Amino acid sequence: MKKNWLIVSGSILLSLTILYLITFNVMPPLDRRQPGSFTNFYLVIFTLPVLVAPILEEIRFRGFLTNNKVLQSLFLLLTPLGLIITGWNTLVFFLMVMLYCLFFIYKRYSQDWILDLLLIVSSLYFSIHHLPSQANLTRSWLPFLAISFSLGLILSWIIINKSIWWAMLFHGAWNLLGGIIFLLALQFVSEELHIVDGDGYKIEWKRVPFLKSNEGSFSPEGNELQITNMNLQDILGIVNPSLLDSFAISEPFMKYEIKLESEGGYDVLKANLIEALESDSLLLRK
Known part of the structure; x- marks a missing residue:
């Protein structure tokens, strides 16, 4: 030796x-x-x-x-x-x-x-x-x-x-x-429900166990957006792929369920989503 x-x-x-x-x-x-x-x-x-x-x-x-x-x-x-x-x-x-x-x-x-x-x-x-x-x-x-x-x-x-x-x-x-x-x-994540009231919107989100399901959905309907079983990388890719260069993700690969109610059309809905996620430090500007 x-x-x-x-x-x-x-x-x-x-x-x-x-x-x-x-x-x-x-x-x-x-x-x-x-x-x-x-x-x-x-x-x-x-x-x-x-x-x-x-x-x-x-x-x-x-x-x-x-x-x-x-x-x-x-x-x-x-x-x-x-x-x-x-x-x-x-x-x-x-x-x-x-x-x-x-x-x-x-x-x-x-x-x-x-x-x-x-x-x-x-x-x-x-x-x-x-x-x-x-x-x-x-x-x-x-x-x-x-x-x-x-x-x-x-x-x-x-x-x-x-x-x-x-x-x-x-x-x-x-x-x-x-x-x-x-x-x-x-x-093994905390599934506590988080609620954020912003200027013209309200968001509810919680973490989802990673192995719960492999199927996610991004469903906007009118003034409401429902997201199930998706991580923020995929969400940003749908909302605006260019945002991937502007934000860092605080919890990589974590999956979420998100419900957003907002005043205005789909573009306003997406803008409020990013603002809400940033306000709760799930997204961080680079």
């Missing part, structure tokens, strides 16, 4: 961070990226993170730890390719250059302390990669940065002592656990 400081420090940091998040009920800052429609929920939350991401990310961030020349070549290829696909980020570019330099220095000199530094930079690169592009390294993001950093250390230990395939399995299981927790949070 080698590099046990990875599993020890990674496990301690992960445990302390999770304890902190639970104790103080800390939630991540709002991600300004738009989530997909609930029709691709399982693809975004389960299929890609559990089956695809573990393979690509283990090769991209820790492929240098294997003796397989094909995987090492893919590591060298996927790292800059990922930067090109996801868009320019100065910090990510700097970490990528550091990672490359340390990798080639280690290949040349095989010093153990260089490998330790390489493992730390790799885990930091892995953690920065998992932050939204709009995020900055403020205190509110640090706990979530610590989780992915500690996970990077643990996955490095698994590769060194087992194999990259075991790391892929562990990575997939971790993402599966996260997906299940997220699904449970969408399923």
Whole structure:
């Protein structure tokens, strides 16, 4: 067993961070990226993170730890390719250059302390990669940065002592656990009825358990709009697709039942709907 400081420090940091998040009920800052429609929920939350991401990310961030020349070549290829696909980020570019330099220095000199530094930079690169592009390294993001950093250390230990395939399995299981927790949070929701009286309109809304039904409806009739079992991403897509670039959704993938009564025609009805959702902080202007 080698590099046990990875599993020890990674496990301690992960445990302390999770304890902190639970104790103080800390939630991540709002991600300004738009989530997909609930029709691709399982693809975004389960299929890609559990089956695809573990393979690509283990090769991209820790492929240098294997003796397989094909995987090492893919590591060298996927790292800059990922930067090109996801868009320019100065910090990510700097970490990528550091990672490359340390990798080639280690290949040349095989010093153990260089490998330790390489493992730390790799885990930091892995953690920065998992932050939204709009995020900055403020205190509110640090706990979530610590989780992915500690996970990077643990996955490095698994590769060194087992194999990259075991790391892929562990990575997939971790993402599966996260997906299940997220699904449970969408399923077991408060169904309290919220009522908002605005200028010329009245809206009633409540959350709907995610697994209640896969059928949603958007039904305007005269001065009334009835929405059942739909998330806000799909609602905005119907009301005005251009609004998707103007608003962020505070509860991604959450489904709602909404009843709106408004004075005026359909255009006024839609405008009042957006105003009402924004007044209750379900929609947030970017």
